[in-house]
Amino acid sequence: MTSKSLPKNKRSKEEVLAELRTLRAEDARWKEGRTFSLVYHVDDEHSALLKEAYGEFISENGLSPLAFPSLRRMESDVISMAAELFHGNEDVAGTMTTGGTESIMMAVKAARQWAREEKGIGRPEMIVPLSVHPAFEKAAHYFDVDIQHAALGADFRVDVREVERLITPRTALIVGSAPPYPQGVLDPISELAALAQARGLLCHVDACLGGFFLPFARKLGRDIPPFDFEVPGVTSLSADLHKYGYAAKGASVVLYRNRALRRHQFFTYGGWPGGLYASPSMTGTRPGGAIAAAWAVMQALGEEGYLENARRVLSATDTLVAGINAIPGLRVLGAPQVGVFAFSSDSLNVYELGDAMEARGWKMDRQQNPPALHCMITPSHERIVEPLLADLRDCASKLAAGEPAPEGSAAMYGMVGAIPDSKQVDGFLLEFLDGVFDRT
Ligand SMILES: *Cc1c(COP(=O)(O)O)cnc(C)c1O
Numbered sequence: 001m002t003s004k005s006l007p008k009n010k011r012s013k014e015e016v017l018a019e020l021r022t023l024r025a026e027d028a029r030w031k032e033g034r035t036f037s038l039v040y041h042v043d044d045e046h047s048a049l050l051k052e053a054y055g056e057f058i059s060e061n062g063l064s065p066l067a068f069p070s071l072r073r074m075e076s077d078v079i080s081m082a083a084e085l086f087h088g089n090e091d092v093a094g095t096m097t098t099g100g101t102e103s104i105m106m107a108v109k110a111a112r113q114w115a116r117e118e119k120g121i122g123r124p125e126m127i128v129p130l131s132v133h134p135a136f137e138k139a140a141h142y143f144d145v146d147i148q149h150a151a152l153g154a155d156f157r158v159d160v161r162e163v164e165r166l167i168t169p170r171t172a173l174i175v176g177s178a179p180p181y182p183q184g185v186l187d188p189i190s191e192l193a194a195l196a197q198a199r200g201l202l203c204h205v206d207a208c209l210g211g212f213f214l215p216f217a218r219k220l221g222r223d224i225p226p227f228d229f230e231v232p233g234v235t236s237l238s239a240d241l242h243k244y245g246y247a248a249k250g251a252s253v254v255l256y257r258n259r260a261l262r263r264h265q266f267f268t269y270g271g272w273p274g275g276l277y278a279s280p281s282m283t284g285t286r287p288g289g290a291i292a293a294a295w296a297v298m299q300a301l302g303e304e305g306y307l308e309n310a311r312r313v314l315s316a317t318d319t320l321v322a323g324i325n326a327i328p329g330l331r332v333l334g335a336p337q338v339g340v341f342a343f344s345s346d347s348l349n350v351y352e353l354g355d356a357m358e359a360r361g362w363k364m365d366r367q368q369n370p371p372a373l374h375c376m377i378t379p380s381h382e383r384i385v386e387p388l389l390a391d392l393r394d395c396a397s398k399l400a401a402g403e404p405a406p407e408g409s410a411a412m413y414g415m416v417g418a419i420p421d422s423k424q425v426d427g428f429l430l431e432f433l434d435g436v437f438d439r440t
């Protein structure tokens with residue numbers, strides 16, 4: 001048991017660190033490749049580089065670029081490398097943030113300011129695909145922007161006619177994902193951006209997941225449609241370094257077509273007795289370690305390293321997708337373009353399949369609308385491709401033969417899926433959060 005009170009006396013470093021490590025016992029075993037989200041792992045050598053670079057700048061604070069020209073240099077390099085990767089010319093400007101959510105919140109906040117200051121729209125709206133990441137709902141909630149959801153087509157890409165139908169005089173921003181998290185299928189970015197441009201609106205591409213993957217997949221010969229500043233009409237883009245950029249947690253970029261748009265993101269306050277205050281993003285203090293680790297990983301991998309990792313992810317994903325589609329009753333949804341995909345079933349309860357797999361040590365994320373299991377593949381998943389397929393085959397055939405699934409979360413997912421009103425589900429989720437953050 002850990003101590004609930006601040007220890008009265010000092011404890012030795014060895015003792016504290018030993019206790020810290022024992023706390024891991026029940027954690028998701030991501031190193032073994034048996035989990036499929038949250039950790040984007042390459043290998044131990046890669047993690048060692050991240051730790052060393054992060055540790056070098058663990059104390060420095062990116063809030064003050066004047067005090068730490070080192071961090072300013074690194075951030076500027078990271079933004080330049082990203083801008084070039086995403087076909088931005090020298091006008092493209094951005095900042096680093098602590099993650100996809102912060103990048104998205106900043107893009108929405110910048111769009112809101114743009115709408116207010118340049119279009120005179122007091123309470124602007126944005127139109128997002130149904131598959132968009134909840135960070136947009138969060139941004140709407142935090143910044144008083146109204147959000148409209150456009151339906152998806154049968155291929156899981158947003159229906160552009162639906163988006164067009166939802167445009168009102170208050171619309172400021174149209175969003176597409178490259179790709180959205182649930183099915184890994186890119187939205188029709190060129191069409192969305194063309195629509196936005198024709199109507200004088202902003203267009204954000206959420207490439208949090210695919211940003212540091214798609215350019216390399218394309219170089220490897222994959223058919224990746226244009227999704228970045230190459231597309232006229234795209235005005236901002238978010239891409240996470242701590243996903244397929246393989247950086248340490250707490251690193252993402254948000255980029256704008258030009259500095260005038262980026263300016264709407266910034267916050268300044270000249271009246272503080274503590275001094276003149278200027279902050280680029282949501283957070284005040286900005287952890288230097290995350291910036292340093294991102295810079296270091298981009299230098300260390302280079303294009304060569306990113307291509308190699310993309311090749312490994314694509315090859316594992318191809319084998320998994322083909323293997324899953326070959327299992328009677330299972331099918332992969334849509335045509336996924338990165339190492340992220342979902343699969344469903346018309347004949348089996350996929351939540352029960354998830355429970356059966358979980359009993360064998362596989363933690364697969366559950367999805368809804370439609371019910372599906374989700375995989376996010378990294379280079380470290382290479383070696384689990386065959387064992388995963390073998391267990392899926394076995395579990396699916398046992399369920400098909402009427403063998404009951406072990407007890408798990410299927411009942412809960414079934415129950416939640418049967419609630420017609422998502423407001424009621426919200427109540428359930430609030431209870432859940434209360435429980436998780438209780439002082440147990
Ligand atoms: C992960 C993700 C985000 C949010 O990123 P966080 O770093 O978890 O805040 C946004 N959009 C997509 C498509 C994502 O996959």
